[in-house]
Amino acid sequence: MARRSDHSPKELRALLVRHGHALMAERGFARFSAREAARRAGYAVGTIYNVFGSLDAFLVAINSQTFLEWAAALEYSLADVEPAGTARLEVLVHAYFDYARSNANAWMAIYDHRHEAETVIAAEDHDAREALTGIVDREVVTWLGRPDSPAIRRLVRSLIAMVHGHCALWITGSFSLMNEPDPAGQAVARVLEVLAAQRLR
C-alpha cells in the first residue's frame, strides 16, 4: 500500500497527472485506462477518484497539462523570430502544427474528451487553456499594429478555429484523403488573407 506520507497532496496530484499524461501520449484517448495510469503511478484506481473526484476531472487535468506544453512550445518557437512582421505568424502556425503532430495522441485527446457539464473546471485549468489564445491574441495585435479590443479578440478566436480546422483534419488523416501536401501552409495563407482583409477596413 502506498504510504500517505510518500507524497503531499500536491505532489500526488502532479504524479498522477504526469503518469496519466504519459499514458495518454502513449496510447491515445480510446485506449487510455485510469486503472493503468494509477498502476504506473504506484497507486490503486480509487486514488484517482479521491484526488480528482471523477475520471472526467482527471482527464481535464491531463489535457490542461497538454495545453501548457503546447503553449510553451509556441512561445519557444517565437523566441528567436524578429519582433515584427509576417514571419512571426507563419512560425506560430507551423509551431501549432508541429506540436500537434509530435504529440498527436495527447493533442487529439484535448478534442476527444467531452467533459460532462457538471464537471467544474478549476481556475488553474481554465488559465492553462486560455494561455494559447493569449499568445495568438498578442501576436495578432502586434501584427495589426492596433490596440487590443473585443473585435480583435473575436477575430482571434475565429482565426484559431480556422487553423484548428486545418490541423485537426490533417492529424486525423481526413486531409491526406484530400491529397493536400501542406496543410500548415494552407492555414497560413488563409490567415494572411483574412488579416489583410481586416487591415483594409
Added chain:
Amino acid sequence: MARRSDHSPKELRALLVRHGHALMAERGFARFSAREAARRAGYAVGTIYNVFGSLDAFLVAINSQTFLEWAAALEYSLADVEPAGTARLEVLVHAYFDYARSNANAWMAIYDHRHEAETVIAAEDHDAREALTGIVDREVVTWLGRPDSPAIRRLVRSLIAMVHGHCALWITGSFSLMNEPDPAGQAVARVLEVLAAQRLR
C-alpha cells in the same frame, strides 16, 4: 435465433447500420455499444463481426450514413436559393452548422472515430464522404465564375477545413469560443474574405 431468411445480406447490413446509427445519435460515440446496437436489430453481437468484419468497419458504415444525411441536408437547403450570388454560400455554411447541431452526437462521431489503418474503406463509403466536398466544390466554382481546377479544389478543401474548425469548436464547446454568439456568421465572414482575396488575384 434470428432466421437467415429474415433478411438478405444487404438488408441485414442496412438494418444493422440503421440501428447503429440511431444508437449513435442517441448516446454519442463514448457511450455507443456494439452489443446494444445488435440487440436492437434483433441479432447477437457476433453478427456484426460476421457482416462487417470488425467493429471498426461497422463504425465506418455508421459514419458514412451520417455523411449521406448531411450532404442531403445541404442540398435540400440550397434547393430554394437563387442560383447565383453570395446567398448560396451563406446558406451552405449555415446548413452545415445546422446539421451538426441538430445531429450533434452522430456528427461528432465522424471525428471521434479514428479508424485503424488496416480497415479498408469501401468505395461506397468513400463516395459518401466525398459527396460533401463535391457540393462545396460546385458552389465555389459557380461563385467564382471560373472553370474547376486543381487549384480551386485545393482551395475548397482549405475552406472546408476553416468552416469545420468553427463548427467543431462550437459543437464541442471546448474553446471559450463559447463567448462567440454567432460562430456560423464568423465562418461565413472568413470564407467570403478568403474568396474575395482569390478573386483579386
Added chain:
DNA sequence: CATCAAATTAGACAGTGTTCAATTAAAAAT
C-alpha cells in the same frame, strides 16, 4: 499508548470488445 480521522485499497458490479466452438437453418445432393 489508545484514539480517531483521513488516505488507500481490494473487491464487487455491470458493463465492454473480441473470439470461437457449438448450434441451428437453409440449400444441395442423394
Added chain:
DNA sequence: ATTTTTAATTGAACACTGTCTAATTTGATG
C-alpha cells in the same frame, strides 16, 4: 423425402473497463 453439406447465428468465455463502497492501513492527536 432424406440425408448431407454449407453457412449463418449464437452464447459463452476472456480479459478488460469505469464506478462505487466497505474494509483496511496510516499518521497524527490526545
